[in-house]
Amino acid sequence: MVAASQISGAAPKPPLQPSFGVHQNTYSDLFYRIKMNVGVAHSEVNPNTRVMNSRGMWLTYALGVGMLHIVLLSIPFFSVPVAWTLTNVIHNLGMYVFLHAVKGTPFETPDQGKARLLTHWEQLDYGVQFTSSRKFFTISPIILYFLASFYTKYDPTHFILNTTSLLTVLIPKLPQLHGVRIFGINKY
Amino acid sequence: MLNCTKLVTVTGYINNLPTLSGSTLRLYKRPFNEAFEETPMLVAVLTYVGYGVLTLFGYLRDFMRQWKIEKCQNATEREEQKDFVPLYQDFENFYNRNLYMRIRDSWNRPICSVPGAKVDMMERVSHDYNWTFTYTGRVIKDIINMGSYNYLGFAQKAGTCQEAAAKVLSQYGAGVCSTRQEMGNLDKHEELEKLVARFLGVESAMAYGMGFATNSMNIPALVGKGCLILSDELNHASLVLGARLSGATIRIFKHNNMQSLEKLLKDAIVHGQPRTRRPWKKILILVEGIYSMEGSIVRLPEVIALKKKYKSYLYLDEAHSIGALGPSGRGVVEYFGLSPEDVDVMMGTFTKSFGAAGGYIGGKKELIDYLRTYSHSAVYATSLSPPVVEQIITSMKCIMGEDGTNVGKARVQQLAENTRYFRRRLKEMGFIIYGNEDSPVVPLMLYMPAKIGAFGREMLKRNIGVVVVGFPATPIIESRARFCLSAAHTKEMLDTALKEINEVGDLLQLKYSRHRLVPLLDRPFDETTYEETED
Numbered sequence: 276m277v278a279a280s281q282i283s284g285a286a287p288k289p290p291l292q293p294s295f296g297v298h299q300n301t302y303s304d305l306f307y308r309i310k311m312n313v314g315v316a317h318s319e320v321n322p323n324t325r326v327m328n329s330r331g332m333w334l335t336y337a338l339g340v341g342m343l344h345i346v347l348l349s350i351p352f353f354s355v356p357v358a359w360t361l362t363n364v365i366h367n368l369g370m371y372v373f374l375h376a377v378k379g380t381p382f383e384t385p386d387q388g389k390a391r392l393l394t395h396w397e398q399l400d401y402g403v404q405f406t407s408s409r410k411f412f413t414i415s416p417i418i419l420y421f422l423a424s425f426y427t428k429y430d431p432t433h434f435i436l437n438t439t440s441l442l443t444v445l446i447p448k449l450p451q452l453h454g455v456r457i458f459g460i461n462k463y
Numbered sequence: 464m465l466n467c468t469k470l471v472t473v474t475g476y477i478n479n480l481p482t483l484s485g486s487t488l489r490l491y492k493r494p495f496n497e498a499f500e501e502t503p504m505l506v507a508v509l510t511y512v513g514y515g516v517l518t519l520f521g522y523l524r525d526f527m528r529q530w531k532i533e534k535c536q537n538a539t540e541r542e543e544q545k546d547f548v549p550l551y552q553d554f555e556n557f558y559n560r561n562l563y564m565r566i567r568d569s570w571n572r573p574i575c576s577v578p579g580a581k582v583d584m585m586e587r588v589s590h591d592y593n594w595t596f597t598y599t600g601r602v603i604k605d606i607i608n609m610g611s612y613n614y615l616g617f618a619q620k621a622g623t624c625q626e627a628a629a630k631v632l633s634q635y636g637a638g639v640c641s642t643r644q645e646m647g648n649l650d651k652h653e654e655l656e657k658l659v660a661r662f663l664g665v666e667s668a669m670a671y672g673m674g675f676a677t678n679s680m681n682i683p684a685l686v687g688k689g690c691l692i693l694s695d696e697l698n699h700a701s702l703v704l705g706a707r708l709s710g711a712t713i714r715i716f717k718h719n720n721m722q723s724l725e726k727l728l729k730d731a732i733v734h735g736q737p738r739t740r741r742p743w744k745k746i747l748i749l750v751e752g753i754y755s756m757e758g759s760i761v762r763l764p765e766v767i768a769l770k771k772k773y774k775s776y777l778y779l780d781e782a783h784s785i786g787a788l789g790p791s792g793r794g795v796v797e798y799f800g801l802s803p804e805d806v807d808v809m810m811g812t813f814t815k816s817f818g819a820a821g822g823y824i825g826g827k828k829e830l831i832d833y834l835r836t837y838s839h840s841a842v843y844a845t846s847l848s849p850p851v852v853e854q855i856i857t858s859m860k861c862i863m864g865e866d867g868t869n870v871g872k873a874r875v876q877q878l879a880e881n882t883r884y885f886r887r888r889l890k891e892m893g894f895i896i897y898g899n900e901d902s903p904v905v906p907l908m909l910y911m912p913a914k915i916g917a918f919g920r921e922m923l924k925r926n927i928g929v930v931v932v933g934f935p936a937t938p939i940i941e942s943r944a945r946f947c948l949s950a951a952h953t954k955e956m957l958d959t960a961l962k963e964i965n966e967v968g969d970l971l972q973l974k975y976s977r978h979r980l981v982p983l984l985d986r987p988f989d990e991t992t993y994e995e996t997e998d
Contacts, residue, residue, distance in 0.1 A: 322935040331507030381557035
């Protein structure tokens with residue numbers, strides 16, 4: 276929560292933008308419905324949308340990546356460049372699987388299945404783009420890429436591996452690809 | 464605009480005494496001490512690690528079940544139907560079969576006695592890790608009951624209430640067999656409604672058979688399309704369902720946050736309805752007296768001040784606060800020293816403090832007469848059962864002191880003493896407790912998923928029954944155990960419970976509190992929240 280409020284860029288765009296220049300804030304002019312929540316302590320329709328904003332999530336994520344890197348560095352067969360490329364690739368693979376491949380929620384939500392066909396990335400903050408969590412998770416693979424490029428001394432093979440891996444994880448995050456399924460892969 | 468002056472007292476609590484700008488009217492006649500200590504960062508990180516490990520193991524087990532290495536205990540589709548479109552999405556059941564199943568024995572425990580201060584429970588064992596339970600046949604006796612909503616201790620099997628109810632049972636029978644508008648309007652119901660109106664200090668009241676149904680059936684009768692409902696973030700499912708069924712526009716304000724509510728009110732009045740800009744037909748503010756998951760009490764003086772300033776209506780759900788707050792048990796309105804005429808619709812339930820079942824709505828006579836005709840509950844739902852009505856009448860008279868004894872007053876005082884004592888002792892021990900100092904609902908924070916199960920089981924081993932709640936019912940880093948205090952708890956019972964909680968707290972390392980209290984208006988919720996929108 277503290278971290279989220281420290282990195283706040285432009286005000287989040289509300290999904291509904293009228294063509295005339297009326298000043299909008301997140302509360303007025305957005306009307307929505309709450310669905311029935313049985314046995315819950317809050318009226319949050321889909322708790323998955325808020326998970327990445329919770330207190331300490333970003334720190335845990337950074338520590339997790341750090342732990343992965345340390346484990347890879349400790350394996351004596353891997354040189355430093357190989358360890359960095361492996362960190363980058365495994366991190367991007369994990370991020371792709373959990374954020375862009377797995378769809379729906381691991382628990383039943385009262386939203387009548389609206390989020391069932393959406394990946395976790397698409398569910399974040401109910402589809403509002405450019406929120407702080409989204410920015411953080413877009414920037415972190417890029418930083419990892421910079422570090423990996425530096426430590427592999429820009430070697431061509433490593434470069435190709437790292438760049439393709441970065442692209443697999445950056446392209447699905449583009450707002451233009453929200454809800455897009457290329458060739459129908461992973462649609463249902 | 465309301466602004467607040469904050470005073471830090473000796474104990475470190477922040478007393479919040481808001482003042483209306485421009486005048487020195489003090490809205491609160493007593494200190495309002497509410498605290499929600501922030502999750503320590505280390506604990507939050509470890510909680511995520513815990514959920515991460517559980518998720519990875521969940522995937523592993525699902526993999527093993529799919530490849531038939533492990534037997535699948537869930538219902539699966541038949542082999543012939545594998546090529547059809549699947550009926551269910553198994554991922555939606557992921558949490559249920561991989562996390563909830565592991566600690567399932569902390570819920571749905573069968574009790575076999577009246578849920579008073581002590582309760583008997585049937586012993587269950589599971590030989591396949593909670594997929595199935597078998598009863599050993601033994602009954603665990605005299606478990607200290609810290610989970611029932613038995614605030615004034617009227618859940619008894621002997622006593623004046625029970626005798627009166629038994630007499631009415633032999634006179635009227637158990638069933639009513641009709642709705643209020645047809646043949647189900649007994650003289651007992653009329654007597655009850657007059658009594659409830661007198662108890663609350665309102666003109667008229669109406670009673671319904673089910674507390675949940677009171678909210679969900681009556682809010683649609685009060686508001687409709689073209690009206691605006693401003694509902695608190697942590698409102699109960701019945702209020703949410705009623706609001707949704709009504710067809711009105713719903714906007715949520717941050718929990719107990721008067722700035723957020725005022726902002727919404729201002730926006731609503733200035734901008735009107737979304738596309739047409741017409742003024743709203745009605746604005747209804749939905750709040751609860753005590754929020755049962757947080758233990759917080761609504762800031763009623765400020766809500767009423769805002770309501771009067773912006774000319775909207777207030778619907779107060781006193782399910783947990785009626786009988787539990789106030790010097791004579793009349794609820795949150797009396798607790799703050801306000802007049803019941805300021806609240807337009809006073810709703811409550813008889814389930815918690817009166818040891819019965821059902822709900823009521825109180826208010827002006829025109830409102831209640833309207834509800835008698837137009838409410839779905841009145842037209843379609845069966846009315847209250849006569850022995851239940853008698854239980855309510857007797858217990859309410861007892862609380863009011865009209866039965867000639869001091870028992871009711873003693874109970875209310877005992878509950879207040881128990882609340883203060885229990886909360887103070889838990890805080891001294893170093894646990895993180897949420898909520899207001901005066902609320903009999905005490906959430907104790909557990910945070911980590913493993914500790915949820917461990918706490919429930921350890922407390923049962925020590926003969927104390929508690930209710931634990933975890934994600935997704937609460938936010939992911941705020942799993943808790945919820946204690947509900949009762950006037951039936953004696954000091955010895957509370958001391959025993961506290962001793963056991965202390966032991967379990969040391970065993971499970973639950974004493975996280977650093978007494979760094981967050982200022983009351985900055986609750987550790989997201990500052991930026993995005994709501995689901997309709998496209």
